[in-house]
Amino acid sequence: MAKKLLMLVGDYAEDYETMVPFQVLLTIGHIVHAVCPDKKSGDSVITAIHDFEGDQTYSEKPGHRFTLNHDFDAVNPADYDGLVIPGGRAPEYLRMNDRVLDIVRHFNDEGKPIAAVCHGAQILAAAGILKGRTCSAYPACAPEVRLAGGTYAEIAIDAAHTDGNLVTAPAWPAHPAWMAQFLKVLGTRIEP
Secondary structure (H helix, E strand, O other): OOOEEEEEOOOOEEHHHHHHHHHHHHHHOOEEEEEOOOOOOOOEEEEEEEEOOOOOOOEEEEEEEEEOOOOHHHOOHHHOOEEEEOOEOHHHHHOOOHHHHHHHHHHHHOOOOEEEEHHHHHHHHHHOOOOOOEEOOOHHHHHHHHHOOOEEOOOOOOOOEEEOOEEEEOOHHHHHHHHHHHHHHHOOOOOO
16 A cells, blocks of 8 residues: 655755655555745755765765755645655754654654654754654764764665664665565555
8 A cells, every 4th residue: 555755855865865765655556745935836845966975974975966856835744654764964954844853753743654764863853852762874974863962873885774664774775674674564554
């Protein structure tokens, strides 16, 4: 049975962490509404590609224009079965939006599945839902997870961690593990 999912994106969201989960979830048959504050269906966000090239941090390159398919102002979180939060630079400013934080709190309070990757943990921390929870994220976000009262899961870059309804991963190399664990929490079964 198809689930209705909400994806919170913004300008300079990580390209792979936006495009790949969006397409994977649609391919499986779920409905995914990609939204951004102050934007409507048909508007787009610019993404950034973050890569690991042996430097002290990731590099950043221009990504794609990602077209939103739903109006942020029309979102009623009660209408959705799960939430997806890509990483990149977008979470840094999306966490400043009170409605974004209220949406995240709704999903947490209702025990609905939440998938966050990379810097998506910044939004989780700002929403105050990490206290007593274990969460993975890009390693540079570990202090925020800990300051929010959470335990930072130090896992491989291609691994994911599930804590109840919360599925997190450090970066886009974890997509296979992250999406598999999120689908399990959603109750989605894929059969050969």
